Each structure stands twice: as structure tokens, then as C-alpha cells.
Amino acid sequence: MTRSIIKIKTTLLDHQIAQLSAIAIGLSLIESVLPSPMPGVKPGIANIITLYAMYRFNFRTAIWVSILRVFATSLILGQFLSPTFMLSLAGSLLSLLTLYFSIKLPSRFFSPIGLSVLSSFAHITGQLLLVRLWLIPHASIYYLIPIYSAAALAFGLINGWITYRLLKHHNSI
Amino acid sequence: MKSRSKIFLGDSLIIFISLIFIIFTFKTFWHFETGSVVQVNFQGKTYGNFSLFQNKEMSLIGKEGESIIEIKEGRVRFAKSPCKNQYCVQQGWIHFTGQMLICIPNEVSIEVLGKTKAYDSLNY
Structure with a gap:
């Protein structure tokens, strides 16, 4: 019997996508052990890799890295198809959609910092929409919008700045 | 140096708009309104609405015994309750719209109402 290979x-x-995804998954895992003041307020440092992939390579790479990261992280943490996974996916998809449009903005005025803020706002919008429509179909979650948007701005800025420095370092901007 | 500052022009715009958005949402969703009316629910039915701007003590005789609700200086509280845990009494005075005190054993609950209905987890 011959072994079929x-x-x-x-x-x-493909290799580059794999490498970037590996880093993104690692960052996500590190982040998952960090204590969070309230569910959903997370730095989202894996988004750095998505942004980096988009600037360094192309948008397709960014999609791959982002979606692979969501699936792989949830599988590793045992959250696959759970609400956590769904929220993560919803956030990532809306974030990617926002990036798709915002990358068309003139790069003379818009750096990764601005795009990072936009994408983190999109991320939280996607999550809150899903929470509102599916998990807690009640208006009381509107109370959380100020906290989540403040966190989105703060972490979006930090992530954007890191991405900017990374890209500068690799002469890709 | 000039090109560097130009790069951040659009970003500054995004940050500025997000800051306005955050302040706006804080203002919209986090305003606490002082209520003017207290709604008393007793044994699954509305017992009555009472103005907070009066001094009044109400006595409700339920299954467990006598609950006393006290309204004073725009605030309301359970002054006395026959229940075992005394959670309703220990929560003290309430006066913001949407705040609620509930005594499940004696089937009494009070809620502060205002012009607008506030959201809380109990509505869900």
C-alpha cells in the first residue's frame, strides 16, 4: 500500500498570512488572560496585526489574518460558536468592513492611528449590535455605550500608534 | 516636520469626532434625573402613585405583616418591613428616576418615576 501524500x-x-495569524493568535491569547474591568473592555492588541497586514500586504491578507485569528483563538480557548465567539466575529467583520472603506481615504491625511480608532469603534459597534439584537434585546445596554466608546478611543489610539511605529520601522508607510 | 503634521490631520479629525461622540453619549445615557413620583406596587397590583414632595408614612399589611413606606423630603424608603432579610430596609433612601426597592416576601415594591422612564436591568 502506498502512502498517499x-x-x-x-x-x-500564504506563509506570510500564517505567520501574521500566529502572532495575532498569540496576542489574543495573552490578552484573554488579562483581567478586564468589565466584559468586553479589552485592548484588542491583535488588531495591530490586522492593520499591519493591511498596510504591509493587502486587504485580502488582513481579512485572512483577522478571521483566522477569531476562529483559532476561540478553538484554543474552547469558545467556538459560543456567544463570545459570535461577538468576536461580529466585531471583526464590521471592523474589516470599516477598514475596507477607510483605506480608500487619502493616506496623506489618514495614518494607521485614525484607521485604528475607526476600526475599534466599528468593532464595538458590531458587538453591541449583536448584544442588542440577540443576547440582551433591551434598551438598557445603551448605558454601556459611553464606557465602551471611551475604551474604543483609548485602545484604538494606542494600537494605532503601535501599528504606525511598526510600519515606520519596516519602511512600509 | 511639515509632512508629519499633515499626516495626522485626518486622524485628529477622527479623534475629535469620537471625543464629541463620547461626550454626547455620556450626556444622553448617563443623566440621572431626580424623580417626582413614587409608584407603590402591592400584591401584583399598583397600589397608588404618591408625590415625593410630601411627608407621608404608608402602612401596608401583607402576608408577612406590616410594611411601612416613608416619604420625606423628595425621597422614599422602607422604614419597616416584616421580612427576614431586611434588604429593602437596608437599601435606604431612593430618589432617582428608575430606582426601585422590592420586598419579595411581603409582595411590596416601590419605584421612583419621573418625566422619562429610565432603563434598568429589571425591565428586561
Whole structure:
């Protein structure tokens, strides 16, 4: 009996996606052990990698890195298909959609910092929408909007600044 | 140096708009309004609405015994309750819209009402 070996042809971009995703998954895991003052307020440092992938390579790479990160992290943490996973996915998808449009903004005026803030706002919007429509279908969650948007701005700025420095360091901006 | 400051022009705009948005949401969702009326619910029915701007003591005889609700200087509290835990009494005075005190054993609850209905987790 001959062993059948399935060989998948991988391109250089595939390897880069894998590497970036690995870093993003690692960052997500580190973040998941950090204590959080309230559920949902997280730095979202894995978004740095998504932004970085988008600037350094292309938007497709960013989609891959972001979605792979969401799936892999939830599988590792045992949250696959749980509400946590759904929230994470909703946030990431809306965040990616926002990035798709905001990358078209003139780069003379808009740096990764601005895009990071936009994407973190999109992330929290996606999550709150899902919470409102599915988990807690009641208007009382509007109380949380100020806290979440303040956190989105703060962490969006920090992540954006890190991305900016990374890209500057690698001469990709 | 000039090009550097230009890069951040759009970003500053985004940050400025988000700051306005945050302040706006804080103002909209986090205003606490002093209530003017207290609604007393007794044994699953509304017992009555009473103005907070009066001094009044109400006595309700429920299954467990006598609950006394006290209204004074725009605030309201359970002054006495026959229940075991005394949670309702220990929560003290309330006066903001949407605040609520509940005594489940004696089936008495009071809620402060105002012009607008405030949201809380109990509505859900």
C-alpha cells in the first residue's frame, strides 16, 4: 500500500498570512488572560496585526489574518460558536468592513492611528449590535455605550500608534 | 516636520469626532434625573402613585405583616418591613428616576418615576 501524500501548494503570501495569524493568535491569547474591568473592555492588541497586514500586504491578507485569528483563538480557548465567539466575529467583520472603506481615504491625511480608532469603534459597534439584537434585546445596554466608546478611543489610539511605529520601522508607510 | 503634521490631520479629525461622540453619549445615557413620583406596587397590583414632595408614612399589611413606606423630603424608603432579610430596609433612601426597592416576601415594591422612564436591568 502506498502512502498517499497530499501536498498543498503554498505561496509566499500564504506563509506570510500564517505567520501574521500566529502572532495575532498569540496576542489574543495573552490578552484573554488579562483581567478586564468589565466584559468586553479589552485592548484588542491583535488588531495591530490586522492593520499591519493591511498596510504591509493587502486587504485580502488582513481579512485572512483577522478571521483566522477569531476562529483559532476561540478553538484554543474552547469558545467556538459560543456567544463570545459570535461577538468576536461580529466585531471583526464590521471592523474589516470599516477598514475596507477607510483605506480608500487619502493616506496623506489618514495614518494607521485614525484607521485604528475607526476600526475599534466599528468593532464595538458590531458587538453591541449583536448584544442588542440577540443576547440582551433591551434598551438598557445603551448605558454601556459611553464606557465602551471611551475604551474604543483609548485602545484604538494606542494600537494605532503601535501599528504606525511598526510600519515606520519596516519602511512600509 | 511639515509632512508629519499633515499626516495626522485626518486622524485628529477622527479623534475629535469620537471625543464629541463620547461626550454626547455620556450626556444622553448617563443623566440621572431626580424623580417626582413614587409608584407603590402591592400584591401584583399598583397600589397608588404618591408625590415625593410630601411627608407621608404608608402602612401596608401583607402576608408577612406590616410594611411601612416613608416619604420625606423628595425621597422614599422602607422604614419597616416584616421580612427576614431586611434588604429593602437596608437599601435606604431612593430618589432617582428608575430606582426601585422590592420586598419579595411581603409582595411590596416601590419605584421612583419621573418625566422619562429610565432603563434598568429589571425591565428586561
